[in-house]
Amino acid sequence: MNNNKPNLSFWQIWNMCFGFLGIQFGFALQNGNVSRIFQTLGANVDDIPILWIAAPLTGLIVQPIIGFWSDKTWGKLGRRRPFFLYGAILTTLSLFIMPNSPTLWIAAGMLWIMDASINVTMEPFRALVGDNLNKKQRATGYAMQSFFIGVGAVVASALPWMMTNWFDIANTAAAGQIPDSVKYSFYFGAVILFAAVGWTIVTTKEYSPEQLAAFNEQEQTTANNASLAVINFNKGAVVFTLLGLFVLGLVTFMSLEKELYLLSAGLVSFGVIQFIASLLQAKNRTVGGFYQVIHDVFTMPETMKQLAWVQFFSWFALFAMWIYTTSAVTSFHYGSSDTSSVAYNNGADWVGVLFAAYNGFAALAALCIPFIVKKIGIQWAHCFNLILGALGLASFIVIPDPQLLIWPMIGIGFAWASILSLPYAMLSTSVPSHKMGVFMGIFNFFIVIPQLLAASILGLILRHFFDNQPIYALLLGALSLVFAAIAVLRVKQS
Template sequence: MQNERPSLSFWQIWNMCLGFMGIQFGFALQNANVSRIFQTLGAKIDDIPILWVAAPLTGLIVQPIIGYMSDKTWGRLGRRRPYFFYGAIVTTAALVVMPNSPTLWVAAGMLWIMDASINVTMEPFRALVGDNLPNRQRALGYSLQSFFIGVGAVVASSLPWILSNWFDVSNTAAAGVIPPSVQYAFYVGGAFLLGCVMWTVFTTKEYSPEQLAAFNDDAQANTTIDTTQVINFARTLVVSGLSGAAIIAAVGVMDLEKELYLLGGLLLAFAMLQGIAAWQQRQGYTGNGFFAVVHDVFTMPKAMRQLAWVQFFSWFSLFAMWIYTTAAVTSHHYGSVDVTSKAYNDGADWVGVLFAAYNGFAALAALVIPVMVKRVGIRIAHALNLLLGALSLASFLVISDPAWLMLPMVGIGFAWASILSLPYAMLSSALPSSKMGVYMGIFNFFIVIPQLLAASILGLILKHGFANQPIYALIIGGVSFVLAALALTRVKLNH
């Protein structure tokens, strides 16, 4: 009986990770263009964060569910591949419909659908690396995923610009109409995503549950988690419940901004979930998926808890960059807030090129980062990359020529590639194979929660602290990168 996962060839790992390029193609189109679509359909600057809440909220809900389900799945398409297959089909359909949205609220609804289906497809890809590769090849697997993320996003982010400048497709349209260059970019993206994911589905094999159980090369493979362990949910239930109720009451009594309802509602929802889990624990109903996920949140490995703060501040920065770069560059560097003007649309196209550039630099960084890790260690390498990202975001305020904005894309590319690979490399040895999917889904909480917080408060901070100037959202993002680097000093590794 095989006791250790066999090493895979480079091309087997290539095929296994290729689908991630397609997923990132759709994700990059979303990141670079959805704010533009929202503004075109009439959204105001301070409305954009709350409209973007669909993306992180669907991830918060979908990823742990899909992770838990994929841990328990085995069928004709295997364990993780059914989620690739069906998620890719729905994502492709959403990409086709999104740029044809007739109203702002239709576009917001399509973002929910698109992001939910991307999450269904994306989450099992992280677990697949842990399933199929031995420990010694996992760093290569995650680095190759980062490489594909960079390559796919380069083309996707720049597609509207390419179509406009190389194929003479118009990048302007009547008020309230999405420009043709954006529409066609989404059509191409849908086809590319579907093709890449299906390549992985039909060229990659998975180990059966019996084969996975026989492997002992995972450092934590024999770790058992006692789901009957009694957890005291009361303290966090009371704190989150009272905090949520207080925030909601304050919004009503003090006439605060309505975005804070989201923050209060999330805290109340968290309290409710803990209450349900506490009741199930008392009744002995602990054999279901809901209790297992909530229980795992409170009993996650120590390394995962330590990395949570690093992820929190890292993704707060990224979300600030994604939702405000278009508004920041068009207003601060191109001097226009009129979404029908040529200056605004030229600036929005340039943001697509900048996003393509940082993803291109990320693809190159994915080849350099393993060398950095070997030289200075994984924690210092990640901290250096985060600080480079902080400096790059801050430079947007002092750079006046839009062409020179290409320079900070190098630092952002290194930070992005590092965020996509090194936290997972630090975490992978702490996760039992039997729960790889659900823990990867729970780890996503620390990606999603900061994005929800950003959607709740960034608009308020800009409105009351910075006269609604979106360029300062990028400065806030830079500060958050610094905090992420500082949080790394608390991370203790066992290897």
């Protein structure tokens, strides 16, 4: 598959991936500052996971849709690039608006819009590597994306700290007000995002549908002649709907934590989706995007199913880190949960530096990963990097000096770079190229589902088992990375 695609030069791959520098500006500013914005606007620590639900939920909905549409799109800008442009415009506007949110619920709504906009741009970038690069160069392409993700996030994560220490912009404000250091960071990030994505749009060409069909002639012939397999959706529809209603009953009548309503809604929704797919199949209305995406979920390649477990445990850990590191470091290492205090804001700024550090190490790791893969193979390389990340997260609880937390960022950086590249390299060789976009979107399910689960249960676990101490969320994340490392060794590549 794709053996006839020519090798691209270093600079062609560079230009193709450069837009990820801008995407990561938006992503890193979101990850490093949204919890701070929520707390500043009045959110309690145990409310933060449910407020973050917008981010994974929008990815769950948006990415497979965008993947399906981009597989079918061809216009003046090509196949994937129109989505780069639309998403960049929306994300830029969102970055200007987010830090000016006057209330908590407006901020939560803006997170929803901002994350959806980032997803519109990001998902086709993943598919573009599969479109433009042959099998041998794909690992390099995804590693290059990881490099730009690291570089972009280094600057973006540290921006509030830089604004305060380099440009003397205030990092504190009156109660309920977002500090100017955060606001100006978002404004600067918006400009960089649009410029970087624009660079890729201008400098990168895409293969036409005819060229892609020629490169994949045998696969395309098989695809054209294939018919969709009949699937029994009814059993899953009944099981998931009843299970979701059962959870809903438990939460309601036993007055359990409100976050479990999210788990119930997710189970019922998946049951309803299968029921709709069953009706469409019975009426032979199987050409629409909704049915084809659901069908592909149930007929995904075996390698993709095995990689799903790797992604599940990896992203559960990452989500725990993103939503709890600020509250963990400010409370455990700086001894303050008062968002208007100097100690809290110094700690929150330091978390930005830590996030910049792990992304910086990720940029360096991205340069090393292709060599590690050549030495020990792609699965053992990913396993090794995930274990490094687990050790980094676990060490937060045993390192009392916040300045020394820079060192665990090395392991977390290697894990982050690996998570952003190697699973996609393994996946891209196991899915049909004419469905690269939609399968990349479906693969995002296994990023989103663990984040939804984390939002549902992490707060509950901390309240009932760890005296509501957020530092233990990082320890749970470390354990989850160990499970991911074990799972990747069980993947059988095609």
